[in-house]
Amino acid sequence: MKGYFITLEGVEGSGKSTQMNLIEEYLTGLGYQVITTYEPGDTEIGKEIRELLLNPDYDQLVSKAELLLYCAERAQHIAEVIKPALEEGKIVISDRYIDATVAYQGYGRGFDVELIKRLNWIATDGLEPNLTLLLDIDPLHSLERAKKVTEEANLKGDKMEAERISFHNLVREGYLTLADSEARIELINASCSVVEVFNQIKSLLNKMVI
Incomplete structure (x- = not known):
């Protein structure tokens, strides 16, 4: 791969989308070719999988199916979006990637973390980010932010936003555990x-990308 792969992670409402747009603007201004993407849903097949995963009307979806659908969506995402862009030498910035599945389905849902890492490896052919930015915030505050944005846009909240605060706290703990064990985070x-927040990110970008 000739490009550079950046991922953003964090609990619901942590500000990933806002920061992704600022990173894209900053790096594009420096002359880099940049694409932004997200999981789940940034392919035609991914959109269908996203609907199954996040629509609260599909509350009969069992946790094991949820885990496997996230991995399936990721495999499609890499094949269609991420890998081609990296091979063209572009900087790819993704809102969520492999760490989200470890944090949400591993620590949040209780699946074996090592099993999830193996599933991620199968889905990605071992492709890891060069840099992962973990936006850390107390879920109690970030969920309020997420719900406010949803209400202002007159949208229906997704299934993850509706989870209990205890679930989101477990997800945050999972992310922090990953940050302790992965040098790229x-x-x-x-x-x-x-x-x-962006000033913190810009300082890292100046060291790692430029």
Whole structure:
């Protein structure tokens, strides 16, 4: 792979989408070819899988099926979007990737973390990000933010947003555990302003990409 792969991770409402747009603008301004993408759903097949995963009307979906659908969506995402862009030498920025499945389905749902890592390896052919930015924030505050955005846009909240706070706390703990064990993961304090969060990220980008 000739490109550079950046992922953003964090609990619901941590500000990933906002920061992804700022990163794209910054790196594009420096002359890099950048594409942004997200999981689940940034392919035609992925959109169908996303509907199954996040639509609260499909509450009969069992956790094991949820786990496997996330991995299936990821395999399609890599084949159609991520791998071609990296082979063209572009910087790829993805809102969620392999760590989300470990945090949500592993720590949140209780599936064996090592099993999930093996499933991720199968889905990705071992493709890991060069840099992962973990936007860390107390889920109690981030969920309020997420629900406010949903209400202002007159949208229906998804299945993950509707989970109990105990679930989101487990997800956050999972992310923090991953950050302790993976050198590629950089912890970002996401409880401050948008500008302050981006300044933390920009400092890392200047060291690792430029």
